[in-house]
Each structure stands twice: as C-alpha cells, then as structure tokens.
Amino acid sequence: MGSKLNLAELIKEYESYKALGLKLDMSRGKPAPEQLGLSDDVLGALKTSADCFASDGTDCRNYGGLNGISEARRLFAQMLEVPEECVIIGGNSSLNMMFDTALRAYTHGVKKGAKPWSKYDKVTFLCPAPGYDRHFAITEYLGINMIAIPMTDEGPDMDVVESYVKNDETVKGFWCVPRYSNPTGITYSDRVVKRLAALKPKADDFRVFWDDAYAVHTLEDKRTKLLNVLEEAKKHGNEDLFYVFTSTSKITFAGAGIAALACSPNNVAAVLDSLKWQTIGYDKLNQLRHAKVFPNMEAIETHMKKHAALIRPKFEAVLKAFSEKLTGLAEVEWTKPTGGYFISLDVPTGCAKRVVMMAKEAGVTLTPAGATYPYGKDPVDRNIRIAPTYPSLAELEKALDVLCCCVKIVVAEKQ
Amino acid sequence: MGSKLNLAELIKEYESYKALGLKLDMSRGKPAPEQLGLSDDVLGALKTSADCFASDGTDCRNYGGLNGISEARRLFAQMLEVPEECVIIGGNSSLNMMFDTALRAYTHGVKKGAKPWSKYDKVTFLCPAPGYDRHFAITEYLGINMIAIPMTDEGPDMDVVESYVKNDETVKGFWCVPRYSNPTGITYSDRVVKRLAALKPKADDFRVFWDDAYAVHTLEDKRTKLLNVLEEAKKHGNEDLFYVFTSTSKITFAGAGIAALACSPNNVAAVLDSLKWQTIGYDKLNQLRHAKVFPNMEAIETHMKKHAALIRPKFEAVLKAFSEKLTGLAEVEWTKPTGGYFISLDVPTGCAKRVVMMAKEAGVTLTPAGATYPYGKDPVDRNIRIAPTYPSLAELEKALDVLCCCVKIVVAEKQ
Numbered sequence: 001m002g003s004k005l006n007l008a009e010l011i012k013e014y015e016s017y018k019a020l021g022l023k024l025d026m027s028r029g030k031p032a033p034e035q036l037g038l039s040d041d042v043l044g045a046l047k048t049s050a051d052c053f054a055s056d057g058t059d060c061r062n063y064g065g066l067n068g069i070s071e072a073r074r075l076f077a078q079m080l081e082v083p084e085e086c087v088i089i090g091g092n093s094s095l096n097m098m099f100d101t102a103l104r105a106y107t108h109g110v111k112k113g114a115k116p117w118s119k120y121d122k123v124t125f126l127c128p129a130p131g132y133d134r135h136f137a138i139t140e141y142l143g144i145n146m147i148a149i150p151m152t153d154e155g156p157d158m159d160v161v162e163s164y165v166k167n168d169e170t171v172k173g174f175w176c177v178p179r180y181s182n183p184t185g186i187t188y189s190d191r192v193v194k195r196l197a198a199l200k201p202k203a204d205d206f207r208v209f210w211d212d213a214y215a216v217h218t219l220e221d222k223r224t225k226l227l228n229v230l231e232e233a234k235k236h237g238n239e240d241l242f243y244v245f246t247s248t249s250k251i252t253f254a255g256a257g258i259a260a261l262a263c264s265p266n267n268v269a270a271v272l273d274s275l276k277w278q279t280i281g282y283d284k285l286n287q288l289r290h291a292k293v294f295p296n297m298e299a300i301e302t303h304m305k306k307h308a309a310l311i312r313p314k315f316e317a318v319l320k321a322f323s324e325k326l327t328g329l330a331e332v333e334w335t336k337p338t339g340g341y342f343i344s345l346d347v348p349t350g351c352a353k354r355v356v357m358m359a360k361e362a363g364v365t366l367t368p369a370g371a372t373y374p375y376g377k378d379p380v381d382r383n384i385r386i387a388p389t390y391p392s393l394a395e396l397e398k399a400l401d402v403l404c405c406c407v408k409i410v411v412a413e414k415q
Numbered sequence: 416m417g418s419k420l421n422l423a424e425l426i427k428e429y430e431s432y433k434a435l436g437l438k439l440d441m442s443r444g445k446p447a448p449e450q451l452g453l454s455d456d457v458l459g460a461l462k463t464s465a466d467c468f469a470s471d472g473t474d475c476r477n478y479g480g481l482n483g484i485s486e487a488r489r490l491f492a493q494m495l496e497v498p499e500e501c502v503i504i505g506g507n508s509s510l511n512m513m514f515d516t517a518l519r520a521y522t523h524g525v526k527k528g529a530k531p532w533s534k535y536d537k538v539t540f541l542c543p544a545p546g547y548d549r550h551f552a553i554t555e556y557l558g559i560n561m562i563a564i565p566m567t568d569e570g571p572d573m574d575v576v577e578s579y580v581k582n583d584e585t586v587k588g589f590w591c592v593p594r595y596s597n598p599t600g601i602t603y604s605d606r607v608v609k610r611l612a613a614l615k616p617k618a619d620d621f622r623v624f625w626d627d628a629y630a631v632h633t634l635e636d637k638r639t640k641l642l643n644v645l646e647e648a649k650k651h652g653n654e655d656l657f658y659v660f661t662s663t664s665k666i667t668f669a670g671a672g673i674a675a676l677a678c679s680p681n682n683v684a685a686v687l688d689s690l691k692w693q694t695i696g697y698d699k700l701n702q703l704r705h706a707k708v709f710p711n712m713e714a715i716e717t718h719m720k721k722h723a724a725l726i727r728p729k730f731e732a733v734l735k736a737f738s739e740k741l742t743g744l745a746e747v748e749w750t751k752p753t754g755g756y757f758i759s760l761d762v763p764t765g766c767a768k769r770v771v772m773m774a775k776e777a778g779v780t781l782t783p784a785g786a787t788y789p790y791g792k793d794p795v796d797r798n799i800r801i802a803p804t805y806p807s808l809a810e811l812e813k814a815l816d817v818l819c820c821c822v823k824i825v826v827a828e829k830q
Contacts, residue, residue, distance in 0.1 A: 028478065036476040037464045043700075044462050049452045061451040061668040063443065091506050096694040103518060107533070107557070118522070118533060134695075141692040142522070253476040256700035277556040279511040280549075283698065285458075285671035 005329075005412035010405060014362060017402045022363030024399040029182070029341035030390040031254050031307075038306050039252040045289040052285060060284035066272055068260075069284050071291035076260040078297040079215055080244055081228050087262050088271060091282045094247035094259035098209055099138050101243055101261065102173070104274045106142050110205045111240075111270045117144070117172060117205070125173040126164055128156040130344055130372030130383045132182040135175040135211065139374075145170065146374035151184055153335075155192035162199065169202040173209060179226045180214035183372055183385035184344040185337020187224040197232035199241065210244045216304050217250060218339040219312050230264065239264040248290055250341065251303065258283075258290050314388040314396055318343050321400035329411045331382070343386040344372075351410040352381045358406040364399045420744075420827035425820060429777065432817045437778030439814040444597070444756035445805040446669050446722075453721050454667040460704040467700060475699035481687055483675075484699050486706035491675040493712040494630055495659055496643050501677050503686060506697045509662035509674035513624055514553050516658055516676065517588070519689045521557050525620045526655075526685045532559070532587060532620075540588040541579055543571040545759055545787030545798045547597040550590040550626065554789075560585065561789035566599055568750075570607035577614065584617040588624060594641045595629035598787055598800035599759040600752020602639040612647035614656065625659045631719050632665060633754040634727050638719075645679065654679040663705055665756065666718065673698075673705050729803040729811055733758050736815035744826045746797070758801040759787075766825040767796045773821040779814045 046052055052060045054069040067073065068089025077084040090097040104110075106117045117123045125139045129148040139146055147164065150157045155178070164171050176196075178188040188196075196208065208229075216223055233239045242264075248257035261271065294300050319336055322345070326332045331348035347355050352369035359366050367385040370376040386403075388396055461467055467475045469484040482488065483504025492499040505512040519525075521532045532538045540554045544563040554561055562579065565572045570593070579586050591611075593603040603611075611623065623644075631638055648654045657679075663672035676686065709715050734751055737760070741747045746763035762770050767784035774781050782800040785791040801818075803811055 030478055033464075033474065033477075036467075036474065039476075040463050043464075043467070044459075046458050048455050048458065049448075052451075052458070059448060059451065061454075061670060062448075063445055063664075063669045065670070092698040093694045093696075099693045103522070106522065107518070137692050141689075249478075253700060254478040255476060255480070255696055256698045274556075277552050278514045279508045281508075281670055283507040283671045283701065285668060286698065286701070 004415060005408055007409065007412040010409045010412055014358070014405050014409060017362045017405065020363070022398060022402065024363060024391055024395050025365045026387050026391060026396070026399055027365045027367050028390070029387045031250055032310065032390050032392070034310050035307055035389070036253060038303065039293070041293045042252050042289050045292040046285060052288065054284070054288060058284070060288045063280045065281045065284050066275055066279070068282065069287050069291065071295070072258060072287035075291055075294055075296070075300070076246065076262065079300060080212060080246060080262045082230055082244070082262045086230070086265065086268060087260055088268060088275070089282060089287055090259040090261060092256055092259065092286070094211070094213065094245045094249065095134055097259050097261050098135070098211065098245055100278070101209070101271070102138050102142060104271070105205070105207065108274060110207055111266070112273070114205050117142075120170070122170045123172050124168065124170040125175060126156075126161060126171060127175050127374045129374060130183050130385065131175060132177055132211070133367075133371040133376070135209070136374045139173070139175070144173070148374050148379070151181070151186070153186050154189035155186065158192055158195045162195065165199050165201045165206065167202060171201070172203050172206050174207075175209050175211070177211045177213060178229070179212055179224060180217055180337055180340025182213070182340065183342035184335045185340045185342060186335065187226055190227045193227035193229055194232055197229055197238055198236045199238065201241070206241060208242045210242050212244055212246045214250070214340040215246045216300055217307070217341070218304065219308050219315060220338050224338060230262065240266050243267065251300065252290060256286065258287055311389055313393055315343065317393060317396055318386055318388050318400060321397070321404055325404040326407055329408065330414070332407060332411065341387060341389055343388065345384045345386050346382045347384060347407050348382070348411055348414055350381045352378060352384050354410055355403070355406045356384060358409065359403055362402045362406070364402045366403070419830060420823055422824065422827040425824045425827055429773070429820050429824060432777045432820065435778070437813060437817065439778060439806055439810050440780045441802050441806060441811070441814055442780045442782050443805070444802045446665055447725065447805050447807070449725050450722055450804070451668060453718065454708070456708045457667050457704050460707040461700060467703065469699070469703060473699065475703045478695045480696040480699050481690055481694070483697065484702050484706065486710075487673060487702035490706055490709055490711070490715070491661065491677065494715065495627060495661060495677045497645055497659070497677045501645070501680065501683060503676045503683060503690070504697060504702055505674040505676060507671055507674065507701070509626070509628065509660045509664070510549055512674050512676050513550070513626065513660055515693070516624070516686070517553050517557060519686070520620070520622065523689060525622055526681065527688070529620050532557075535585070537585045538587050539583065539585040540590060541571075541576060541586060542590050542789045544789060545598050545800065546590060547592055547626070548782075548786040548791070550624070551789045554588070554590070559588070563789050563794070566596070566601070568601050569604035570601065573607055573610045577610065580614050580616045580621065582617060586616070587618050587621050589622070590624050590626070592626045592628060593644070594627055594639060595632055595752055595755025597628070597755065598757035599750045600755045600757060601750065602641055605642045608642035608644055609647055612644055612653055613651045614653065616656070621656060623657045625657050627659055627661045629665070629755040630661045631715055632722070632756070633719065634723050634730060635753050639754060645677065655681050658682065666715065667705060671701065673702055726804055728808055730758065732808060732811055733801055733803050733815060736812070736819055740819040741822055744823065745829070747822060747826065756802060756804055758803065760799045760801050761797045762799060762822050763797070763825055763829055765796045767793060767799050769825055770818070770821045771799060773824065774818055777817045777821070779817045781818070
C-alpha cells in the first residue's frame with residue numbers, strides 16, 4: 001500500500017480544478033430537488049374545507065390540539081415503535097423541539113419541582129463526536145459545558161459515558177443520533193442501547209436527547225434495526241431519561257415537514273404542562289396533509305425506497321471515488337453508511353481544516369472542519385463530514401475529484 | 416332606568432334555561448367554521464413542485480430562510496406599515512413568537528451583552544387590564560411580577576404607566592393589544608401611542624410587546640387608524656423598545672396561519688442572532704401559500720370584508736341583547752367595539768365569577784371570570800369577556816338570553 005504520491009503533479013491537478021471556477025456545495029445534509037419532488041401528493045392533500053377534518057372530527061383549520069392530531073401521532077408511533085399516547089407533534093422542525101425541550105429544562109427543570117438547569121453553577125452535556133453541529137450549538141447557546149465522547153463503530157464509547165454519568169453530577173444531558181448517525185452513519189448496537197438504557201446517573205435530572213432523525217432513511221431494502229430505547233429503559237425504571245425526536249423533514253419537505261417527540265407518560269405530561277404556556281397548538285393542517293398521504297408505516301417505507309433510489313448512487317459515487325483514489329493513504333479513513341445523510345472522512349492529523357480550505361478555494365464548499373465536534377474544535381483536526389445528497393451526480397463527481405486531490409496533497413506533503 | 420327587577424321571575428326564567436340542557440361555548444376568540452371556509456384558496460395555493468418557488472427563486476420546500484421569504488415579509492410590512500427588512504416571519508403562532516421573544520430576554524437578555532432577565536432578583540411587566548390571559552400566562556410562566564394597569568377608552572392609563580416605567584427599574588416589559596384591544600375592543604389613541612413612544616424607562620432593557628393581533632380586523636368599512644409606534648418611537652430614539660407582533664390566524668386559519676414580528680434593525684439583528692440556534696427556518700411553504708393568495712394589502716382588505724360580514728351580525732346581536740336587557744342596570748356596562756374579537760362586559764362588583772358559574776350551570780361556557788387580569792384575579796370581580804364569533808347566530812342568541820338572565824339575577828339580588 002502507499003506507492004509514493006507525486007506532490008508536484010497533484011498541485012498541478014489542483015490548479016487545473018481552480019481554473020474551472022467551480023461552485024459546488026456539499027456543506028449541509030439537504031435533500032436534492034428531485035427528492036422534494038417525491039412529495040407533491042402532500043402539497044395537494046387538502047383542497048377544500050371538507051378535507052380539513054381529522055378522523056375524530058377535529059377541524060384542523062381552527063385553534064387547539066396541543067399534542068397534535070391522532071392520525072399524525074399514530075404515524076410517528078409506528079415509525080418509532082411506541083404507543084400513540086407517548087407522541088407529541090411539533091412544528092416543522094425537530095431541532096426546534098430539541099431546543100424547546102432543552103430550554104424547558106434550563107428555565108423550569110426537567111419536571112415539576114425540579115431545579116432549573118440555569119440555577120446550577122455548571123451543567124454538562126456528553127457529546128458523542130464526531131456528531132451533529134446543531135446539537136452542540138443548542139447546548140453552547142445555553143452555556144452548557146460540553147465533553148466530547150469518542151465514537152466507536154457501534155455507538156459512543158460506553159465505558160467513558162458510564163464513567164461520566166455515574167460519577168459527575170454536573171452531567172445532565174447526552175446528545176445521540178442513534179441510527180445512521182450524523183456524520184458516521186453507524187447505528188448504535190443492541191449492546192450500546194442496553195447499556196444506555198441501564199445508566200445510573202448521579203444527577204437526578206439527567207436526560208438523553210435521542211435524535212432518531214434518520215429513523216426510516218435506509219439505503220438498503222430494510223432499515224437497520226435499532227433497539228427500542230424507551231422499552232429497554234423501562235426495564236430499568238429509566239423511561240423518563242429519554243426524549244426521542246424525529247421528523248418528516250427528509251421524508252417530505254426539509255423546511256415544511258412535521259416533527260415529533262416521543263417520551264414516557266410522565267414526560268409527556270411534563271412537556272404538555274409547559275407547552276401550554278407557549279402555544280395553543282402547532283399547524284394541524286400540515287399534520288393532516290402528512291397523515292393523509294402516509295396512513296401507515298408501509299406508505300412511509302414505499303416512499304423511502306424512492307428516496308433511496310435517488311440517494312444511493314450519490315453515496316456509491318463517494319465510496320467509489322474514495323476507494324479508487326484514497327485507498328492505502330496513511331491516516332485516511334471513511335465510513336460506509338447504509339443509511340442517513342452523511343459519510344465521515346478522516347484525513348491525516350492536523351489536516352482537516354487545510355483540506356476544507358483548499359477545496360473551498362477550488363470552489364467546493366464542505367462542512368467546516370471541526371463542525372462535528374463540540375465548540376467546533378476537532379482536537380486532532382482530522383474529521384470532515386461529507387454531505388452527498390444535494391448536488392447532482394455530475395456535480396458530486398466533480399466535487400469528489402477536487403476533494404480527493406486535496407486529501408492526496410496533504411498526504412503527499414507529509415510523506 | 417332601573418325599574419325594579421323581579422328576582423323570583425328571573426330565577427324561574429333561569430331554571431327554564433337549565434332545563435333545556437344547552438351546550439354553548441363563548442369562551443375563546445375562535446373563528447367560526449364559515450370564516451375558516453373563506454380561505455380555501457390558501458389550501459390549494461400550491462399544487463405541484465413548480466408552485467413551490469419564491470419570487471427570488473428560493474425553493475420553499477427545502478431548508479433555510481431564517482427570516483422568511485420576501486413576499487411574506489412584504490405582506491406584513493404593508494399590514495404593519497413598516498419596511499420589509501424589519502419583518503421576521505415565524506411559525507403558525509404569534510403567541511409562540513411572543514413566548515420565544517420573552518424567553519430570549521429571559522435567558523440571554525434583550526441584546527448582545529445585556530443581562531438576562533433571569534439573573535435579576537425581580538422583573539416586572541405592566542399589564543393593561545382587562546387584557547389578554549395568554550399574555551399574562553407567558554409572564555407568569557417566567558415568574559415575572561405583573562402589575563395591572565387600568566384601561567381607559569383610549570388605552571392604558573398613561574399617568575400610571577409613565578410613573579412605573581420612569582421610576583421602577585424592575586419594570587422591563589409591557590403587554591399591549593393596541594388595536595381592537597382584547598377584550599375591550601378599544602384602539603389606543605394617538606395621544607397614548609405618542610406617550611408610549613416617548614417613554615423614558617429607568618431600566619435600560621425595557622421592552623413593549625405590541626400585539627397588533629387585530630391589525631386588519633375591522634367590522635367597519637375601513638380599519639381604525641393606529642399611529643405607527645415604531646415610527647413614533649424613532650423620533651425619540653426609542654425604536655428598539657418595541658416588538659410588534661401580528662399573524663394571519665384570524666385572517667386565514669386560526670391553527671395554520673403565519674405569524675410575524677416587526678422591529679427595529681437592531682432588534683431584527685439581535686433576534687436572528689438568537690433564532691439561528693433554535694431553528695433552520697420556519698415553514699416557507701405556508702408562507703408562500705399565504706403570499707400567493709394575498710399579494711398585497713388590497714387582497715387582505717377585500718378578504719377581511721368577508722369576515723366582517725360574517726362576524727358583524729354576531730357583535731350586533733350581543734349589543735342588541737345587552738341594550739334591550741341590561742340598559743339601566745346598576746354597575747352594568749359594556750364596550751361597543753368596531754373591530755377585533757371581543758366585547759367586554761362589566762357586571763356589579765363581586766359578581767363576575769357568580770355570573771360565569773351560573774351561566775355554566777345553564778350550559779353556557781364563558782371565559783372564566785378573572786382571566787382578563789394578571790394571575791386570573793380581577794380585584795373587583797366585575798369583568799367578563801364575551802367572545803361572540805364561534806357560535807352560530809342562533810346559538811349566540813340563546814347564550815345571550817342565558818347570560819343576560821344571570822346578570823339580571825345578580826343585580827336583582829343586590830337591590
């Protein structure tokens with residue numbers, strides 16, 4: 001492995017890309033226009049007033065319905081394998097639901113009578129890293145201390161997690177993307193979920209923010225099985241420790257889907273008791289649009305196969321380019337996800353920022369290096385998140401040429 | 416005036432209503448189904464992918480657009496008579512935008528570097544009363560001290576307001592419904608708006624929450640003119656003191672409209688700087704639906720005339736019933752709004768709770784007595800908010816028979 005790279009030739013290649021004046025964006029996990037085009041049925045689901053009534057007779061045009069309409073809750077209940085009464089439907093953004101959930105804990109505590117997190121001298125969140133930058137942004141906004149937890153290929157390093165959670169009473173939260181993780185694409189193993197479900201936190205107001213954003217976003221025939229964390233937690237009396245989030249953002253419309261929170265009956269009651277001060281209810285018409293088009297999990301699965309057909313070639317293009325061009329390079333590794341929206345690329349120590357900058361100068365925008373770590377700081381400056389879904393296949397292939405060339409340059413420079 | 420009431424006969428009449436087993440609800444300011452039916456065009460405004468692009472090319476199906484699409488901002492800019500750049504579009508609820516705005520001040524202060532309200536020993540809001548219960552609920556949720564400010568027929572008593580704002584540094588906020596006020600229906604006079612705009616607060620982080628919920632909700636030919644508070648405030652260097660809110664909740668769909676916040680350029684920057692941690696953006700498809708159906712203020716005005724035609728007979732029915740049945744009764748008064756959603760009824764001191772309870776026992780649900788005051792406590796127990804829009808005219812007339820009978824009973828008991 002590792003026949004010597006020719007730096008001069010690579011720089012020549014890089015300069016030729018620069019001369020093309022490219023403008024390619026692989027920075028965010030956005031669906032491509034063709035994916036959004038799969039959901040025209042949702043747009044047209046409600047045509048006249050007569051279409052606007054939920055199955056229980058609720059007029060979805062009017063006020064009310066704090067926890068969402070029954071058929072929308074039922075859909076997410078199937079998706080997350082939880083009882084319908086454990087689901088609360090939100091607005092168009094599960095991120096906003098996570099923000100609100102963290103804010104509630106911050107201003108009022110995790111339940112009636114609990115001390116607000118804002119009243120503690122220090123609150124700490126464990127942040128599996130590489131992870132999702134917008135999660136870390138919420139905790140940073142609230143001045144919450146963040147500790148990066150190493151990721152393995154079956155989830156966060158549970159020895160480290162258990163040690164912090166058991167011994168450090170400032171540890172009150174934990175961000176997780178358990179299925180097709182952002183950005184590594186791995187799914188937490190049964191072993192990891194069981195250990196998480198059995199945690200014995202020192203803090204009595206510890207909560208896991210379980211962001212199952214990619215619950216149904218498989219590139220294969222069937223989605224990867226994720227152990228049901230609420231059921232597992234219940235076995236240990238820990239069901240109140242988990243907030244499960246998901247949305248249809250990458251099923252229907254990234255900006256106009258519906259979001260959901262699933263949690264224990266205690267937590268549902270606590271959330272609604274706060275939520276009632278905040279709003280009279282979220283957009284039930286959009287809930288009804290979704291519920292009409294997706295009456296059950298089968299409809300979702302059929303629909304997700306169409307997404308997979310559009311996305312799979314893009315993931316394959318990335319893996320093919322990496323395999324052909326980066327195999328055998330020292331300290332260069334990548335993940336091979338079977339679902340989700342990202343591929344995680346590790347480049348040689350100290351080189352991620354440089355690769356992202358070089359790619360940028362050649363017209364290819366990547367997620368900023370460091371973004372996958374708390375405070376935007378990758379301690380070894382190795383990780384780059386690859387978001388292949390938004391560009392066309394042709395644009396993606398061009399962007400990969402540039403990216404691979406940049407990676408080879410930094411490797412060559414280290415030889 | 417004041418021919419003696421016959422209590423025995425009134426009680427007989429009341430018992431006859433009870434025997435009817437009525438179930439009528441006048442508790443909330445909800446639009447009636449026929450009003451919601453005026454907006455079928457909004458439902459059908461987007462049929463296919465091709466319809467989903469904003470005028471600047473933004474794909475409204477995808478992520479992004481933190482401040483909303485331009486055509487939606489332009490619509491609210493016309494409605495509120497402010498520049499487009501001063502408008503931020505929210506989700507389906509202006510109440511939620513007010514909640515979020517109060518929360519931002521609570522957790523992070525009103526601008527960069529400002530002390531969070533949560534870090535003060537005491538924060539006070541002035542609450543014109545009778546006023547809107549859900550405003551008071553937000554401040555109550557945050558543990559903010561509330562002081563009731565007497566309402567006159569041209570707005571809050573400005574001598575009292577000025578005195579508090581000028582001398583009490585704990586006074587950091589002020590709830591207002593300046594046009595067709597909830598529940599009295601009055602509109603703040605130019606004199607009041609000018610005095611508000613010129614306030615010299617002792618606290619340097621004082622803010623007015625200016626809820627122009629009924630901005631276009633006139634029962635007459637033209638809406639009542641409200642002086643532009645942002646323009647007036649600017650004359651005194653006070654433009655950062657005002658957050659202006661409104662929504663289409665009672666223009667299109669109560670549960671699925673769009674909300675907006677208008678404020679100074681400084682405040683727009685501060686709000687977006689916080690909002691970016693909370694969400695990637697609100698539902699732009701719903702913004703686009705609204706903007707397509709209402710390209711300008713004329714379209715809104717034409718539409719609101721249809722609402723007025725449905726609502727006016729209900730307001731007239733209330734005023735007719737009160738005029739015929741309650742005129743001349745001691746300590747019984749009511750307002751005669753030319754817009755908005757409510758009529759405010761004052762019954763004899765100490766009798767509002769009793770009237771509401773008696774009506775309830777006869778099958779007529781009113782807004783709980785006291786709800787129009789901070790902490791739900793009307794110090795003289797006189798005020799009842801009448802919400803005539805939701806019931807049918809026939810139901811409303813029946814409910815008014817019951818209500819007027821109850822009022823006459825409490826008056827008779829005092830004779």
